[in-house]
Amino acid sequence: MPVSIDLTGKKGVVFGVANQRSIAWVISQRLAEAGAELAFAYQNERLQGPVEKLVSTLGEPTILECDATDEDRVKSVYEEIASKWGSIDFIVHSVAYAERDDLGGDFSAVSLQGFRTALEASAYTLVPVARYGAPLMGESGGSIITMTFDASVKVYPGYNIMGTAKAALENEVRQLAAEFGPSGVRVNAISAGPLPTLAARSIPGFNEMRRAHQDRSPLQRPITHDEVGNMALFLLSDLSSGTTGAVIPVDAGYGIMAL
Numbered sequence: 036m037p038v039s040i041d042l043t044g045k046k047g048v049v050f051g052v053a054n055q056r057s058i059a060w061v062i063s064q065r066l067a068e069a070g071a072e073l074a075f076a077y078q079n080e081r082l083q084g085p086v087e088k089l090v091s092t093l094g095e096p097t098i099l100e101c102d103a104t105d106e107d108r109v110k111s112v113y114e115e116i117a118s119k120w121g122s123i124d125f126i127v128h129s130v131a132y133a134e135r136d137d138l139g140g141d142f143s144a145v146s147l148q149g150f151r152t153a154l155e156a157s158a159y160t161l162v163p164v165a166r167y168g169a170p171l172m173g174e175s176g177g178s179i180i181t182m183t184f185d186a187s188v189k190v191y192p193g194y195n196i197m198g199t200a201k202a203a204l205e206n207e208v209r210q211l212a213a214e215f216g217p218s219g220v221r222v223n224a225i226s227a228g229p230l231p232t233l234a235a236r237s238i239p240g241f242n243e244m245r246r247a248h249q250d251r252s253p254l255q256r257p258i259t260h261d262e263v264g265n266m267a268l269f270l271l272s273d274l275s276s277g278t279t280g281a282v283i284p285v286d287a288g289y290g291i292m293a294l
């Protein structure tokens with residue numbers, strides 16, 4: 036029997052759309068195609084126009100400004116969403132930032148401020164996003180996903196402090212999964228191979244990473260945005276109901292190879 040994912044009647048919040056190349060955007064398109072209703076939280080005023088233009092192609096979604104490092108703002112975004120919808124079913128956290136100076140060069144050169152900035156934006160933000168979002172998930176629970184990268188466990192020259200941030204993020208996924216599991220809320224991460232996006236453009240050696248995937252992954256090609264969108268759809272649907280606290284690669288198998 037063919038299986039299809041139907042999210043009709045499901046509602047969720049997406050953090051991290053900046054433009055049409057954003058991973059969060061491709062995930063949003065998949066979710067909308069499956070029938071889900073979406074609210075978008077964008078980072079700052081600068082993104083308001085472009086994000087409004089982009090997401091309005093999905094109808095008339097709720098669009099709210101939210102710097103995710105501002106916990107009060109995260110809380111009030113969920114309050115606004117709760118007053119509109121009452122409850123939510125899923126959350127997409129697709130947020131990361133590091134100072135350009137802290138990507139590339141010697142890892143040991145990272146400043147405390149650079150360390151804080153990267154860890155705060157790229158790892159800590161999942162905590163308030165889950166803390167204030169999970170309680171809005173009803174009795175049937177819900178699903179939260181975040182985006183990570185293999186540099187959490189291996190050294191990718193150039194990725195530097197973001198590797199540290201992704202290691203912290205993956206640990207949070209496990210701790211949040213354990214905490215919210217009894218309420219039926221699942222928390223998982225997708226570990227995506229390199230995709231050309233705004234954030235990826237700041238990573239020195241990004242093109243070499245794509246080439247390495249082409250040359251050395253079992254599938255012998257880089258992954259696509261759509262493949263990440265499909266995995267997100269699976270993790271945010273009941274098809275993945277037995278999975279939580281996991282870091283699931285969408286990397287053409289690159290992560291299993293030593294050479």
Ligand SMILES: NC(=O)c1ccc[n+]([C@@H]2O[C@H](COP(=O)([O-])OP(=O)(O)OC[C@H]3O[C@@H](n4cnc5c(N)ncnc54)[C@H](O)[C@@H]3O)[C@@H](O)[C@H]2O)c1
Nearest residue numbers: 051052053057058078102103130131182229230232233234
């Ligand atoms: N592109 C890749 O190759 C790749 C691979 C693996 C994982 N990822 C991860 O995917 C996620 C999305 O990145 P992307 O590649 O789509 O790039 P992107 O630049 O499109 O998305 C990053 C998003 O983070 C948002 N953001 C940054 N700081 C924020 C803050 N303080 N508050 C709210 N939002 C903030 C930006 O506005 C942007 O929308 C990131 O976690 C990234 O590390 C990307």
